[in-house]
Amino acid sequence: MADPEQSNADQLAFWNGVGGRTWVVRQSHTDTTLAPASEALLAFAAPRAGERVLDVGCGCGATTLDFARAVGPTGRVAALDISAPMLAEGKARAEAARLANVDWREADAATAALDEFDLLVSAFGVMFFGDPVAAFTRMRSAASPSARMAFVCWRPLGENPWLSTPMQAVAAHLPPRPKADPEAPGMFAFADPQRVSRILTAARWAPPRLEKLDLNIDIAAGLGLDEAVIQLTKIGAINSWLRDQPTDVVSAAVASVREALAPHVDGSSVRLPAAMWLVSSAGA
Numbered sequence: 001m002a003d004p005e006q007s008n009a010d011q012l013a014f015w016n017g018v019g020g021r022t023w024v025v026r027q028s029h030t031d032t033t034l035a036p037a038s039e040a041l042l043a044f045a046a047p048r049a050g051e052r053v054l055d056v057g058c059g060c061g062a063t064t065l066d067f068a069r070a071v072g073p074t075g076r077v078a079a080l081d082i083s084a085p086m087l088a089e090g091k092a093r094a095e096a097a098r099l100a101n102v103d104w105r106e107a108d109a110a111t112a113a114l115d116e117f118d119l120l121v122s123a124f125g126v127m128f129f130g131d132p133v134a135a136f137t138r139m140r141s142a143a144s145p146s147a148r149m150a151f152v153c154w155r156p157l158g159e160n161p162w163l164s165t166p167m168q169a170v171a172a173h174l175p176p177r178p179k180a181d182p183e184a185p186g187m188f189a190f191a192d193p194q195r196v197s198r199i200l201t202a203a204r205w206a207p208p209r210l211e212k213l214d215l216n217i218d219i220a221a222g223l224g225l226d227e228a229v230i231q232l233t234k235i236g237a238i239n240s241w242l243r244d245q246p247t248d249v250v251s252a253a254v255a256s257v258r259e260a261l262a263p264h265v266d267g268s269s270v271r272l273p274a275a276m277w278l279v280s281s282a283g284a
């Protein structure tokens with residue numbers, strides 16, 4: 001297993017470097033693609049007016065803004081992230097939307113001094129901790145006695161053709177890659193429900209409830225096949241694979257991604273199945 005401190009340092013560098021900058025540039029597209037997941041999370045978490053929400057790994061703030069509206073002016077959202085560029089984007093969006101009930105905080109959820117909260121939420125932001133038990137234990141210690149938690153995370157890659165399909169297309173152009181550690185920090189680190197349960201209960205949260213969320217997501221965000229190809233190759237796992245490859249390899253891989261996605265074009269959308277967990281728990 002990777003050294004947790006090294007993992008945390010790698011995450012900090014990534015989300016403040018090329019990773020965070022790319023997310024800011026692609027924010028509008030990503031938010032449109034993932035809007036159905038954000039809506040599902042909002043309904044699942046059922047925030048109440050006046051509640052104090054902690055949004056972990058808030059990124060550019062899509063979820064944060066949803067929850068800030070839902071808890072209203074008597075409630076607050078602490079929007080926590082390690083990425084300065086993504087937080088700056090979120091803050092600008094909140095100001096444009098005249099939402100004043102958000103505290104944007106550049107801090108690591110695993111070590112930050114947290115204010116008391118009633119509801120911990122996260123959209124794809126809790127899978128990157130080097131030591132997840134320590135991180136959730138810390139968050140538990142700031143939770144109010146009746147606090148609850150609701151987050152959305154990915155199920156395994158094999159259940160997510162929106163990503164596995166273009167990944168297979170790219171893999172054909174690259175040397176074989178070492179098998180990834182399924183528990184290493186990263187987008188699929190919470191894909192195994194038993195692991196999620198183990199982590200949360202070890203961190204003194206109540207045994208979680210996991211609900212499947214299956215969506216046909218539009219990876220083109222209504223902008224057509226070319227934009228779908230750009231989105232998949234400019235952000236996330238495929239972008240990481242291609243980053244240091246020679247130009248001719250990148251061109252061939254991008255052409256293969258286009259070919260693999262073409263059968264899924266539906267007007268200006270490109271729809272493929274996406275599989276997520278909605279996870280809820282309460283303070284134990």
Ligand SMILES: C[S@@+](CC[C@H](N)C(=O)[O-])C[C@H]1O[C@@H](n2cnc3c(N)ncnc32)[C@H](O)[C@@H]1O
Nearest residue numbers: 015057058059081082083108109123124125128
């Ligand atoms: C996949 S992005 C999701 C962003 C956002 N919630 C969304 O749905 O668009 C993961 C986010 O988690 C943040 N993150 C990673 N490790 C973190 C940590 N230890 N504490 C707080 N945020 C973290 C990253 O900076 C990034 O913004």
